[in-house]
Amino acid sequence: MDTKPQPNTETGIFGLGPNLDTEVGRVVMETGLATKPEIDFCREQQKQSSDPNQRSLADLLVEHGFITANQAKRIRKHLEERRNSQIPGYVLLGKLGKGAMATVYKARQVSLDRIVAIKVLPKKNSDSVDFVERFYKEGRAAAKLSHNNIVQAIDVGSTPDGFHYFVMEYVEGKTLYDIMQPPPVGEGRNFSEAEALDIGIQMADALAHAHSKGLIHRDVKPKNIILTHNNVAKLTDLGLARSTDDKQAAESEAGKAYGTPYYISPEQIRGDIDIDHRADIYSLGATLYHLVTGHPPFDGDSPSAVMHKHLREPLTPPDHINVALSSGISEIIEVAMAKNRDERYQTTEDMLEDLKLVKEGQPPKHARRTVDLDALQKLEQHTQTLDLDAPPSLIPTIWQNPVVITLLSLVGLSVVLNIVFLVLILGR
Numbered sequence: 001m002d003t004k005p006q007p008n009t010e011t012g013i014f015g016l017g018p019n020l021d022t023e024v025g026r027v028v029m030e031t032g033l034a035t036k037p038e039i040d041f042c043r044e045q046q047k048q049s050s051d052p053n054q055r056s057l058a059d060l061l062v063e064h065g066f067i068t069a070n071q072a073k074r075i076r077k078h079l080e081e082r083r084n085s086q087i088p089g090y091v092l093l094g095k096l097g098k099g100a101m102a103t104v105y106k107a108r109q110v111s112l113d114r115i116v117a118i119k120v121l122p123k124k125n126s127d128s129v130d131f132v133e134r135f136y137k138e139g140r141a142a143a144k145l146s147h148n149n150i151v152q153a154i155d156v157g158s159t160p161d162g163f164h165y166f167v168m169e170y171v172e173g174k175t176l177y178d179i180m181q182p183p184p185v186g187e188g189r190n191f192s193e194a195e196a197l198d199i200g201i202q203m204a205d206a207l208a209h210a211h212s213k214g215l216i217h218r219d220v221k222p223k224n225i226i227l228t229h230n231n232v233a234k235l236t237d238l239g240l241a242r243s244t245d246d247k248q249a250a251e252s253e254a255g256k257a258y259g260t261p262y263y264i265s266p267e268q269i270r271g272d273i274d275i276d277h278r279a280d281i282y283s284l285g286a287t288l289y290h291l292v293t294g295h296p297p298f299d300g301d302s303p304s305a306v307m308h309k310h311l312r313e314p315l316t317p318p319d320h321i322n323v324a325l326s327s328g329i330s331e332i333i334e335v336a337m338a339k340n341r342d343e344r345y346q347t348t349e350d351m352l353e354d355l356k357l358v359k360e361g362q363p364p365k366h367a368r369r370t371v372d373l374d375a376l377q378k379l380e381q382h383t384q385t386l387d388l389d390a391p392p393s394l395i396p397t398i399w400q401n402p403v404v405i406t407l408l409s410l411v412g413l414s415v416v417l418n419i420v421f422l423v424l425i426l427g428r
Contacts, residue, residue: 021046021057023079024072034066042066087157087165090118101125101239102135106170109154116154117171121164132164134239139166141241144213149206151226151236171234176222176291190322191291193329197359199225200288200332202233204352207284210235211277211348214244218275220283221263222290244276261303261310262296263287266339269307278341281351285336285344292329293321297337311339328358331367 025043028034042060049055058072067075089110096104102119109116125131135156142153152169159165174186176199182188191199203225210217217224218240226234240258259268265282267275289297297316298309315337319330332354338344345351345366354364 024056024058024061024075027075027079028061028067033071034061038064038066087118087159087163090116090167092118101131102166107167109167115170117168119166119168123162126162126164135164135166138237138239138241141215141238141243142168144215145210147206147209149202149233149235150209151234168236171226171228171236173226173228173232173234176225176227176233176287179227180222180290180294190294193292193325194359195231196288196291197329197355198231199227199233199291200284201352201355201359203235203284203287204348204355206233206235207277207280208348208352210241211280215241216244216275216277217241217280217283218268219259219263220280220287221260222287223260225287242275257307259283261306262290262298264307264310265341266311267341269311276341277348278344278346281336281345281348282338282341284351285333288329289318289333289337292325292333293318326358328354328362328364328367331364332358335367 021043025039029036029039039057039061042057042064045060045064046055046057058067058076061067062069062072087107091108091110093106093108093115096106096117098104102121102125105118105120107116107118108114119135121131121135125135139153139156142151143156146152151171153166154169155167157165176191178186180186180189180191203220207217207220215238217235217238219237220235224235224237226236228234254271254273256271257264257269258271259265259279263283263286265275265279268279286297296306298306298313300306300309315334317330318333319325319327332351336344336351345354350366354366357364
């Protein structure tokens with residue numbers, strides 16, 4: 001696509017140009033209300049008029065019976081509403097996607113002649129203080145970060161008529177989630193161990209950077225990782241990111257589960273106040289699990305059922321599902337997904353180091369397979385051991401002494417004779 005600035009015919013947030021007639025003609029033709037020859041005929045009528053500005057294209061289309069007056073009114077109102085919603089300095093080129101919170105557009109930043117992505121908060125969410133605050137919080141969080149594997153923040157702001165927007169780096173590629181989806185949306189494939197290790201290394205490096213800035217992402221998942229055509233992984237969507245020192249936010253969210261059920265850490269499910277970087281380590285482990293096995297680590301009929309399994313159900317090792325996996329990557333994922341965060345990697349850098357080692361064909365340095373300590377304790381209780389340092393027992397030596405044997409024999413004989421003598425006396 002040509003990224004050079006074009007004539008300023010697209011200035012509005014929805015690609016609406018200053019010439020309303022041009023947009024009316026486009027909409028009427030695209031919706032099939034009138035044909036191109038009919039529109040050209042009305043435009044020719046405009047040119048022949050002594051004062052073209054007094055007769056709009058919509059009026060002429062109605063006058064000649066190509067569209068109704070009500071249709072013209074609705075089209076004009078719709079386009080005027082769009083026209084009033086402009087982000088100065090940007091030209092929108094099309095919609096990239098729509099989520100629960102916002103719509104993302106591909107746009108051109110006129111001043112720097114570059115393609116960007118603009119996330120726009122819908123009007124229905126703009127009246128919610130919580131939605132707006134979360135929206136700006138994402139922009140502020142992203143602005144703190146500068147890393148090749150994190151989508152860069154460019155600008156945040158609002159239009160005079162109340163549209164809130166967040167401008168960010170445009171990344172040409174697909175999310176990991178979309179790649180795994182069946183065609184025609186995606187490629188319908190799993191990732192090889194080598195691919196997963198490469199993505200894991202990039203994400204661990206990105207998260208280490210975020211953690212060093214005091215930020216926890218809290219929503220690491222395949223949908224929030226974009227893979228470019230050059231296999232560069234980009235972490236995006238910091239909508240749930242939180243500063244580790246934001247005690248007010250932590251207390252206000254206490255007892256609430258923020259995250260995506262398939263990849264959420266147990267402490268997030270419980271709504272613990274002291275969430276830290278190890279929650280991201282867990283989610284990255286769950287993401288890698290999905291990449292190499294083809295499905296999330298836990299599944300269920302409802303989000304609550306899935307989250308219950310994160311809390312209680314043992315994890316099936318990924319190499320038990322995909323037997324082609326090495327024990328190294330399986331160990332990394334299992335340690336990252338330990339339900340007790342004290343048993344996980346304690347730093348993202350440790351996980352990053354292990355991922356690099358396994359990629360090089362070496363065993364992980366920090367990952368350790370968990371050991372059932374209770375089983376070891378029971379084994380200890382039922383196992384006899386020999387203390388080689390103890391002094392030799394004196395008992396065998398005493399029993400082998402002939403003098404001792406003779407004395408004991410005499411004592412025994414004396415006891416027997418006394419019993420016999422006692423019986424004889426009593427018998428009389």
